Amino acid sequence: MKICHLTSVHSAMDTRILIKECQSLQKAGHEVVYIVPNAEDSVQFGVQIKGVSSTASNRLKRMVNTTSLVYEEAIRQDADVYHFHDSELIPIGLKLKSKGKKVIYDVHEDLPEQILSKQWIPGPLRRSVAIGARSLEKYASKRFDAVVTATPYINERFKTYNDNSLTIHNYPLLQELMNGNVQSEQADSIKDSDKKRVVYLGGIYLLRGIKEMIQSVERVNDKHNVEFRLGGSFAPASLENEVKKMSGWKHVNFLGFLNRQQVKDELSQANAGLVLLHPEPRFVVSYPIKLFEYMSAGLPVIASNFPLWEDIVRENECGICVDPNNIEEIAKAIESILNNPEKAVEMGRNGRKAVENRYNWEKESERLIELYERIS
Known part of the structure; x- marks a missing residue:
C-alpha cells in the first residue's frame, strides 16, 4: 500500500510518528510518505518526508492555513491509507474519507481533558470547548476506518465510537537507548x-x-x-x-x-x-x-x-x-x-x-x- 502520515503540529523527526510508526510500516513493505510543516523534502529511514511551507504565526492561523496546505499535499500524494496525528486535522480526515480513502485517526492525548487545562483558552469557555471537542471526535471517529490511541484509558472512549479502535503504546525501541555511545x-x-x-x-x-x-x-x-x-x-x-x-x-x-x-x-x-x-x-x-x-x-x-x-x-x-x-x-x-x-x-x-x-x-x-x- 501507499501510506501517508499527516501532521500540522509535530516535527519531521517525531519519534512516535516517523521513527516508530512510519519506519515500521516501511520495513513491512509499504511505501510511506510523511507530510509535515516546514521540513525539507528528504528520505529518512526509508520514509519520504514531504514538507509544506507554513508561515502560520499562531494557533488559529496554523489550524486554518497549515491544515489546508497539509490537505493539498495529501491529495497530491493519492495514497491508499491516510493516518493523521492531530485533532485539528479531523476535518481533513473527513474530507479524505469522502473521497473514498481509508483514514486512521491517531489520538496521542485525551483532547477534552487536555482542553480543560489549556491556559490559552479562557477559563469560562473551557468546559464548553471540551464538550464540543468530544462531540466532534465522536462524530468523526464513527466514520474513520480505524482509531489508534496512545493509552487504554483513551481507548475506552473511542471503542464506543468505533469497533476498530485499539491502543498502540508509545513504548521505546529495544536497542535505541541501551548503553548509548559512551563506553x-x-x-x-x-x-x-x-x-x-x-x-x-x-x-x-x-x-x-x-x-x-x-x-x-x-x-x-x-x-x-x-x-x-x-x-x-x-x-x-x-x-x-x-x-x-x-x-x-x-x-x-x-x-x-x-x-x-x-x-x-x-x-x-x-x-x-x-x-x-x-x-x-x-x-x-x-x-x-x-x-x-x-x-x-x-x-x-x-x-x-x-x-x-x-x-x-x-x-x-x-x-x-x-x-x-x-x-x-x-x-x-x-x-x-x-x-x-x-x-x-x-x-x-x-x-x-x-x-x-x-x-x-x-x-x-x-x-x-x-x-x-x-x-x-
Whole structure:
C-alpha cells in the first residue's frame, strides 16, 4: 500500500510518528510518505518526508492555513491509507474519507481533558470547548476506518465510537537507548564518582514538576554532591527565566534540546531518572514515554505515585514512587538510590528486563501492521 502520515503540529523527526510508526510500516513493505510543516523534502529511514511551507504565526492561523496546505499535499500524494496525528486535522480526515480513502485517526492525548487545562483558552469557555471537542471526535471517529490511541484509558472512549479502535503504546525501541555511545567503563566511572547525576529529559513545564525537581536536588545537596542534568525546551519560554532565579538552579546543568544520541549518552551516565508529573487528570491515566525510556536505559526511576505508574514500578521493582508535590519525599527517594548503589543497579536491570519482555515498540509495531492489513 501507499501510506501517508499527516501532521500540522509535530516535527519531521517525531519519534512516535516517523521513527516508530512510519519506519515500521516501511520495513513491512509499504511505501510511506510523511507530510509535515516546514521540513525539507528528504528520505529518512526509508520514509519520504514531504514538507509544506507554513508561515502560520499562531494557533488559529496554523489550524486554518497549515491544515489546508497539509490537505493539498495529501491529495497530491493519492495514497491508499491516510493516518493523521492531530485533532485539528479531523476535518481533513473527513474530507479524505469522502473521497473514498481509508483514514486512521491517531489520538496521542485525551483532547477534552487536555482542553480543560489549556491556559490559552479562557477559563469560562473551557468546559464548553471540551464538550464540543468530544462531540466532534465522536462524530468523526464513527466514520474513520480505524482509531489508534496512545493509552487504554483513551481507548475506552473511542471503542464506543468505533469497533476498530485499539491502543498502540508509545513504548521505546529495544536497542535505541541501551548503553548509548559512551563506553560502559566511562559511564561506570561517572556513576562511581563523588558527584552524582539525576536526570530529566523532556518538555519542561510547571505541571511536569520542574520546580519540585530543582528544589529536591537542592535539598539532597545538603548531604550529597548531586548534579541535576536537565534536557529539553521550556514552555512557555518565560519559565526558563523564572526557574533560573531559584536558589537550587546552581545545581542544574541545563543542556537544552537533545537529539536521540545525546539522550542515550545522558541516560547512560545518570544515577536516576525523574518523571514527576503533577496529578492532573490527563497525566494520572497516561503512560509516560520517559518512564519507559529510563527503564530501557537501565536507569532506576523516581516517578509520581499515580496508581497506574505505581503498578508498573512496583511490579517490576525498578524504582521508587513519590508524591510529586512533596519535596521532602522526592529528596528522600533520590538519597535512597544514591545511598544504595547495589539496589539501584538491581532496579535498573529489572527495568531493562521489563522493557525487553513487555514494554517495547517491537511488540506494538506488530499490532499496528496487523491493523493496516485488516483495513486494506
